Amino acid sequence: MNVSQPLLSLRDLSVSYGTIKALHGVSLQVPEKAIVTLIGANGAGKSTTLRAISGLLKVQGGSVVYDGREITNELPHKIVGRHLCHVPEGRMVFSNLTVAENLRMGAYLRRDKGGIAEDVDYVYGIFPRLKERWAQQAGTLSGGEQQMLAISRALMSRPRCLMLDEPSLGIAPILVRAIFDQIVAINREKGITILLVEQNANLALAISHYGYVLETGRVILEDTAAALRQNPQVREAYLGE
Amino acid sequence: MFSRSPLSLPTACQGAKRWLIAAVLCSILLSFGQFNRYYLGVAMDVGINIILAVSLNLINGYTGQFSLGHAGFMAVGAYTAAKFSLVFAVAAPEPARPVLFLVALVLGGAVAALSGLAVGIPSLRLKGDYLAIVTLGFGEIIRVIVQNLEAVGAASGLKGIPKYTTLGWTFALASVTVYVVVSLVNSTYGRGFIAVKDDEVAASSMGINPVRYKVTAFVVGAFFAGIAGGLYAHHKQFLAPTGFDFLKSIDIVVMVILGGMGRTASVALAAVVLTLLPEVLRPVSEYRMILYALLIIGLMMARPQGLFAFGRRAVK
Ligand SMILES: Nc1ncnc2c1ncn2[C@@H]1O[C@H](COP(=O)(O)OP(=O)(O)O)[C@@H](O)[C@H]1O
Ligand SMILES: [Mg+2]
Numbered sequence: 207m208n209v210s211q212p213l214l215s216l217r218d219l220s221v222s223y224g225t226i227k228a229l230h231g232v233s234l235q236v237p238e239k240a241i242v243t244l245i246g247a248n249g250a251g252k253s254t255t256l257r258a259i260s261g262l263l264k265v266q267g268g269s270v271v272y273d274g275r276e277i278t279n280e281l282p283h284k285i286v287g288r289h290l291c292h293v294p295e296g297r298m299v300f301s302n303l304t305v306a307e308n309l310r311m312g313a314y315l316r317r318d319k320g321g322i323a324e325d326v327d328y329v330y331g332i333f334p335r336l337k338e339r340w341a342q343q344a345g346t347l348s349g350g351e352q353q354m355l356a357i358s359r360a361l362m363s364r365p366r367c368l369m370l371d372e373p374s375l376g377i378a379p380i381l382v383r384a385i386f387d388q389i390v391a392i393n394r395e396k397g398i399t400i401l402l403v404e405q406n407a408n409l410a411l412a413i414s415h416y417g418y419v420l421e422t423g424r425v426i427l428e429d430t431a432a433a434l435r436q437n438p439q440v441r442e443a444y445l446g447e
Numbered sequence: 448m449f450s451r452s453p454l455s456l457p458t459a460c461q462g463a464k465r466w467l468i469a470a471v472l473c474s475i476l477l478s479f480g481q482f483n484r485y486y487l488g489v490a491m492d493v494g495i496n497i498i499l500a501v502s503l504n505l506i507n508g509y510t511g512q513f514s515l516g517h518a519g520f521m522a523v524g525a526y527t528a529a530k531f532s533l534v535f536a537v538a539a540p541e542p543a544r545p546v547l548f549l550v551a552l553v554l555g556g557a558v559a560a561l562s563g564l565a566v567g568i569p570s571l572r573l574k575g576d577y578l579a580i581v582t583l584g585f586g587e588i589i590r591v592i593v594q595n596l597e598a599v600g601a602a603s604g605l606k607g608i609p610k611y612t613t614l615g616w617t618f619a620l621a622s623v624t625v626y627v628v629v630s631l632v633n634s635t636y637g638r639g640f641i642a643v644k645d646d647e648v649a650a651s652s653m654g655i656n657p658v659r660y661k662v663t664a665f666v667v668g669a670f671f672a673g674i675a676g677g678l679y680a681h682h683k684q685f686l687a688p689t690g691f692d693f694l695k696s697i698d699i700v701v702m703v704i705l706g707g708m709g710r711t712a713s714v715a716l717a718a719v720v721l722t723l724l725p726e727v728l729r730p731v732s733e734y735r736m737i738l739y740a741l742l743i744i745g746l747m748m749a750r751p752q753g754l755f756a757f758g759r760r761a762v763k
Contacts, residue, residue: 262651283653286653287654294652298648298649301645302645303642310635311639311655315653363654
């Protein structure tokens, strides 16, 4: 795989919660316009990795380089301004705001009225359920709809790289399908680079180009998604075979 | 509406602006009316409490912080404005007095806003109960300071403040407070207050700086509490440090909670009801405060979502 010019790269990242070390030197590369997935069991450190990249957690060692610039430990709202956007785990929509208002908050840093209107149309196009519910308070949406909204809200910031944390978590299978189809479409049509964190390895490897396997804060395996799906170790531990 | 600079007021509030002008004009007309002194006094209390409750609602309701220091901000504004009037306005010629009164109020608001900034900074690191304790401490510190400050009458209080507050001033400024808070939170920028309350992590990952919102809420909230303090000082004509203890802060918090947290109109309405209630209960004199407390408990049990909270944007 051509990783000569990755859009996002982590070098030897270490992160601790208090005295407990959660990441022990994680390195990974995300090439531009690719879908890269980070799989691993519950507690492996997947969310921690994303939070460290987006500045929500303090990095103790190593570096995060994005678009040729070191962004280690920058403030979260500064990092969004660089078009690197994080959809946190657990569908954190603004429950007291309507669907439309949530989308508008996604475009918080933007001033191009026309572009924002276009992007609202785009996300309503890929998730028509949101369009039907535009005036509804986000807290009253179903889990799957909230996930759609969280992804759409992130798209409103016109990301160049989108980091998704467990978009399938606790969602009806039929909606999971719709969401993953749209993740692929976003990548293909908009050329948005995606770093996808999933416990559901089957689902993630099916749509990704490349994958990393994380175990207790370390990368234990990396390969193309196709190769990982054939890998006996992965099949046994993560694909339930 | 998307493309406006973050601090500008939204165009959607054009209607609100018209209401504001109407309300201010009515307030000015009111100041020419002749009313019974007692009713007049109660009406001014109502207006002052509306300012206090609506401004605290920006901090506690919309931004989801928990401040118990509103009486402290009010005290800062009250003493600053009163002292200014005693020094400058009393000696000034009659026609200059309304202008000097406005200066006194704004000065009181500004100094209160500065203290809001000082209290707002700890809010960057503290949440919930811890923040409540810090703001409570702030209120007590202010009280102790004025209690020992000879220049503002110390424990015996500040006397002889000119009676400049009228019904007109009170309701004009209450209208301005409501207008500013409503337009602030209804702008695209202002939706950030609610976003920060709903989810700070998600807000930061949208490019919102939660710190800025929390501090802004404290500064704007304290400014209007200071204004209310100035009105109060020139209405009662006497300030005692004990009038600004934490019970006063609790009174305002109750208005915000009963109003449904984060809904300006119903918080204002709750301020009206809770100011009138003790007056209505006056005939039963010694049981008054017990009845008042029981009524509040009853109201909270009957309508935990807020007395006037109907439909959306109430806190669950
Ligand atoms: N807020 C926290 N405080 C302390 N430890 C945490 C916190 N969040 C996660 N951890 C720990 O860090 C490790 C990695 O967690 P996480 O990144 O959430 O895993 P994953 O997303 O892969 O399930 C786990 O051992 C977890 O217990
Ligand atoms: Mg996780």
